[in-house]
Amino acid sequence: MATISLQNxxxxxxxxPYSSQAPQTALSFAKxxxxxxxxxxxxxxxxxxxxxxxxxxxxxxxxxxWADQWSRFLSDNAISGVACIASALRRxxxxxxxxxxxxxxxxxxxxPFIIAGLGEWxxxxxxxxxxxxxxxxx
Amino acid sequence: MATISLQNxxxxxxxxPYSSQAPQTALSFAKxxxxxxxxxxxxxxxxxxxxxxxxxxxxxxxxxxWADQWSRFLSDNAISGVACIASALRRxxxxxxxxxxxxxxxxxxxxPFIIAGLGEWxxxxxxxxxxxxxxxxx
Amino acid sequence: xxxxxTLHILNKAPEHPRSxxxxxxxxxxxxxxxxxxxxxxxxxxxxxxxxxxxxxxAPDVLARGIAHSTAEASLVDFAAMVELTVQAQKVxxx
Amino acid sequence: xxxxxTLHILNKAPEHPRSxxxxxxxxxxxxxxxxxxxxxxxxxxxxxxxxxxxxxxAPDVLARGIAHSTAEASLVDFAAMVELTVQAQKVxxx
Amino acid sequence: MGTLMVIDQPPYGTWAGREAxxxxxxxxxxxxxxxxxxxGAGVNWLRKSQETTGIGQxxxxxxxxxxxxxxxEALYADATACARYGLVxxxxxxxxxxxxxxxxxxxxxxxIAFAG
Amino acid sequence: MGTLMVIDQPPYGTWAGREAxxxxxxxxxxxxxxxxxxxGAGVNWLRKSQETTGIGQxxxxxxxxxxxxxxxEALYADATACARYGLVxxxxxxxxxxxxxxxxxxxxxxxIAFAG
Numbered sequence: 233m234a235t236i237s238l239q240n241x242x243x244x245x246x247x248x249p250y251s252s253q254a255p256q257t258a259l260s261f262a263k264x265x266x267x268x269x270x271x272x273x274x275x276x277x278x279x280x281x282x283x284x285x286x287x288x289x290x291x292x293x294x295x296x297x298w299a300d301q302w303s304r305f306l307s308d309n310a311i312s313g314v315a316c317i318a319s320a321l322r323r324x325x326x327x328x329x330x331x332x333x334x335x336x337x338x339x340x341x342x343x344p345f346i347i348a349g350l351g352e353w354x355x356x357x358x359x360x361x362x363x364x365x366x367x368x369x370x
Numbered sequence: 371m372a373t374i375s376l377q378n379x380x381x382x383x384x385x386x387p388y389s390s391q392a393p394q395t396a397l398s399f400a401k402x403x404x405x406x407x408x409x410x411x412x413x414x415x416x417x418x419x420x421x422x423x424x425x426x427x428x429x430x431x432x433x434x435x436w437a438d439q440w441s442r443f444l445s446d447n448a449i450s451g452v453a454c455i456a457s458a459l460r461r462x463x464x465x466x467x468x469x470x471x472x473x474x475x476x477x478x479x480x481x482p483f484i485i486a487g488l489g490e491w492x493x494x495x496x497x498x499x500x501x502x503x504x505x506x507x508x
Numbered sequence: 509x510x511x512x513x514t515l516h517i518l519n520k521a522p523e524h525p526r527s528x529x530x531x532x533x534x535x536x537x538x539x540x541x542x543x544x545x546x547x548x549x550x551x552x553x554x555x556x557x558x559x560x561x562x563x564x565x566a567p568d569v570l571a572r573g574i575a576h577s578t579a580e581a582s583l584v585d586f587a588a589m590v591e592l593t594v595q596a597q598k599v600x601x602x
Numbered sequence: 603x604x605x606x607x608t609l610h611i612l613n614k615a616p617e618h619p620r621s622x623x624x625x626x627x628x629x630x631x632x633x634x635x636x637x638x639x640x641x642x643x644x645x646x647x648x649x650x651x652x653x654x655x656x657x658x659x660a661p662d663v664l665a666r667g668i669a670h671s672t673a674e675a676s677l678v679d680f681a682a683m684v685e686l687t688v689q690a691q692k693v694x695x696x
Numbered sequence: 697m698g699t700l701m702v703i704d705q706p707p708y709g710t711w712a713g714r715e716a717x718x719x720x721x722x723x724x725x726x727x728x729x730x731x732x733x734x735x736g737a738g739v740n741w742l743r744k745s746q747e748t749t750g751i752g753q754x755x756x757x758x759x760x761x762x763x764x765x766x767x768x769e770a771l772y773a774d775a776t777a778c779a780r781y782g783l784v785x786x787x788x789x790x791x792x793x794x795x796x797x798x799x800x801x802x803x804x805x806x807x808i809a810f811a812g
Numbered sequence: 813m814g815t816l817m818v819i820d821q822p823p824y825g826t827w828a829g830r831e832a833x834x835x836x837x838x839x840x841x842x843x844x845x846x847x848x849x850x851x852g853a854g855v856n857w858l859r860k861s862q863e864t865t866g867i868g869q870x871x872x873x874x875x876x877x878x879x880x881x882x883x884x885e886a887l888y889a890d891a892t893a894c895a896r897y898g899l900v901x902x903x904x905x906x907x908x909x910x911x912x913x914x915x916x917x918x919x920x921x922x923x924i925a926f927a928g
Contacts, residue, residue: 237688239687239688241687244925246828246928247928248418248461249460249461250460250461250711251417251418251461251710251711252709252710252711253613253638253639253708253709253751254613256751256752256753257613257637257638257659257751260661260680261680261683261684263680264679264680264681264683264684265684267681268681268684268685270684270688278831278835278928279389279827279828279831279928280386280389280928283421283461283462286461286462287462287474287475287476288462288463288464288469288474288475288476288477288478289459289460289461289462290459290460290462290464290468290472290474291459291460292456292459292460294754295460295753295754296752296753299462318430318831318834319831321427321428321429321430322387322388322427322428322429322430322433323386323387323388323389323421323424323427324421324424324425324426324427324428324437324478325426326426326428330428331426334428336425336426336428337425337426337476337478338425338426338475338476338477338478339426339476340426340462340475340476340478349838350834350835350838351838351842353835353838354838354839354842354844357815357839357844357923358842358844362687362688362693363693363923363925364611364687364693364695365695365925365926366613366695367613367695367696367926367928368710368928369613369614369615369618369638369639369706369709369710370508370618370705370709370710370712375594377593377594379593382809384712384812385812388827389826389827390825390826390827391519391544391545391824391825391867392519394867394868394869395519395543395544395565395867398567398586399586399589399590401586402585402586402587402589402590403590405587406587406590406591408590408594416715416719417711417712417715417812418812432870433869433870434868434869456715456718457715487722488718488719488722489722489726491719491722492722492723492726492728495699495723495728495807496726496728500593500594500599501599501807501809502517502593502599502601503601503809503810504519504601505519505601505602505810505812506812506826507519507520507521507524507544507545507822507825507826508524508821508825508826508828514803519825521821521822521825521853522853523619523852523853524619525617525618525704525736525737526704526736526810529704529735529736532799533798533799533802535799535803544824544825545822545824545825545826545853548822548853548856548897551856551897551898552896552897552898553898566866567866567867568824568866568867570862570863570864570865570866571823571824571862571863571864571866571867571869571871572822572823572824572856572859572862573859573860573861573862573863573873573903574859577898598806598807598808600802600808601810602810608919613709615705615706615709615737616737617736617737619820619852619853620820620852620926623820623851623852623914626915627914627915627918629915629919638708638709639706639708639709639710639737642706642737642740642781645740645781645782646780646781646782647782660750661750661751662708662750662751664746664747664748664749664750665707665708665746665747665748665750665751665753665755666706666707666708666740666743666746667743667744667745667746667747667757667787668743671782692922692923692924694918694924695926696926
């Protein structure tokens with residue numbers, strides 16, 4: 233075994249669950265990184281990836297529930313999960329305060345995901361030792 | 371001018387707004403079809419297309435609001451808009467009764483869209499004189 | 509417009525594998541309508557075979573700034589797109 | 603594992619234009635990791651140049667039923683994928 | 697005649713093929729004529745021995761093997777795409793008809809729908 | 813050095829390129845070094861005279877023309893892709909650098925991000 237180099241990761245997910253494999257690949261990667269002693273600083277959802285933060289996803293009971301599995305993983309490991317606000321608002325993902333601001337009938341962000349700007353991604357690019365992207369497949 | 375042949379259309383949209391052009395192309399097509407005297411029997415949202423039925427989409431004020439424009443067009447012309455239930459539930463689009471059934475915190479289907487099964491598409495294939503698909507671009 | 513056997517509606521950029529599949533499937537008597545990213549096919553010069561009837565959706569051509577590269581195609585509006593779907597025996601959305 | 607210049611992570615099927623771009627960009631000292639639909643590249647026989655170090659994510663290979671066609675690549679699990687990203691100076695997700 | 701669902705997207709990495717299968721089964725359930733054509737990377741749906749536990753998705757291999765039983769009229773596979781991916785009858789689900797010319801299969805159906 | 817955003821998807825038909833531009837402008841706004849590389853069908857973002865009213869989307873032509881002013885370090889265009897699409901300096905937004913070898917541009921940057 234060589235000397236152990238511990239990394240801290242920012243993971244960016246741009247593919248949606250039930251359209252791409254990105255959320256499931258990223259989750260398996262994140263679990264393996266934590267298991268090896270590395271740190272995941274932050275998971276940033278961008279573009280289609282924001283759908284992973286939906287509190288209303290209800291897949292059939294014999295399929296994996298990626299939003300639920302991701303949110304439990306984030307909570308269990310105290311990892312910040314951020315959906316890009318510009319991507320999210322266009323695509324119908326809103327939190328309580330955006331619901332009020334735009335006078336929408338509901339909100340649908342699953343805890344512990346939050347909504348924030350691209351500055352969170354910029355900070356990840358500046359401070360994490362590794363930034364990895366998980367894109368859609370088409 | 372040749373003899374006028376009036377058609378009745380089922381339009382199937384499989385591309386999401388703010389990811390593909392499918393909803394905007396389909397809307398311009400539907401308006402032109404109505405203007406020419408044809409009938410649109412039904413608009414069926416499938417796959418990624420179900421996001422067009424979201425009541426929570428809030429694009430910037432200087433961009434088109436495709437979900438709002440589509441729902442007004444459907445209401446004004448008394449056209450049935452149906453989001454496939456299997457596609458919708460996975461992707462976090464639910465109505466009041468699905469919210470109760472799956473004990474979800476909210477519902478987010480924009481009127482007049484409804485949620486129903488693939489049988490609506492099958493019926494369209496059987497009864498409309500033209501079935502047109504509007505897919506995503508990637 | 510005369511009657512059309514199959515109207516092929518293509519919305520994919522030339523790089524998309526479905527674009528080549530579509531162009532291969534066109535037969536005499538068919539018509540090709542380019543919409544969305546597929547109008548970029550007109551800017552490549554080389555991807556379109558001679559002898560097929562080609563239309564392109566004008567709003568999509570204008571959006572891509574390629575109105576000067578459309579000699580191979582007739583530009584149509586949405587009203588004409590509707591009429592093409594009426595005239596066609598069969599419509600395939602690629 | 604020794605140090606890697608650039609780790610190229612490819613998740614696109616061989617038909618996707620980004621697949622060819624990725625394969626063209628690989629240099630000596632780089633490593634290619636095939637994940638998701640990109641593992642199908644191993645089943646095509648012809649798309650991969652000789653002389654590059656190739657890994658493929660085992661769960662994706664098994665899902666596609668192509669475990670018998672992977673002579674060109676070493677199968678890895680997610681723990682090894684993490685280790686590859688640690689060893690690499692730079693990671694590109696195509 | 698009838699509907700042809702065309703699947704040209706690879707398995708598991710995108711959802712479009714899976715949802716196109718649902719469309720085909722739905723037509724069959726309503727006794728409507730329907731066939732499937734696999735082409736491009738989509739032919740990989742037809743490979744035997746898909747073990748999907750590790751990626752957390754259900755395999756569609758059983759559904760495809762049962763397609764003819766459930767009323768799908770034919771499973772066509774584009775011969776060129778199969779050759780490209782090393783697919784031969786021995787390593788494919790049973791009941792697949794090789795199509796030397798998929799454009800011809802498309803011409804034989806009155807209603808064509810692609811997977812997304 | 814710095815970040816290279818790579819845009820290989822065509823304009824307007826998908827949203828990925830537009831959102832990649834937002835990422836680049838965001839890095840620039842935080843004074844982080846960033847450049848853009850357009851390749852494949854993505855080079856069509858760089859064409860002059862995009863009139864998008866008819867498709868109900870905002871043109872990005874002005875944003876691209878202003879990219880260098882707002883702190884984006886360079887706009888690279890893959891020369892092969894430009895040739896394929898008939899793009900020459902005369903019909904492109906100003907300030908674009910032709911890249912004869914985009915792999916080389918990619919090697920010169922430490923952080924690479926694709927448009928979706």
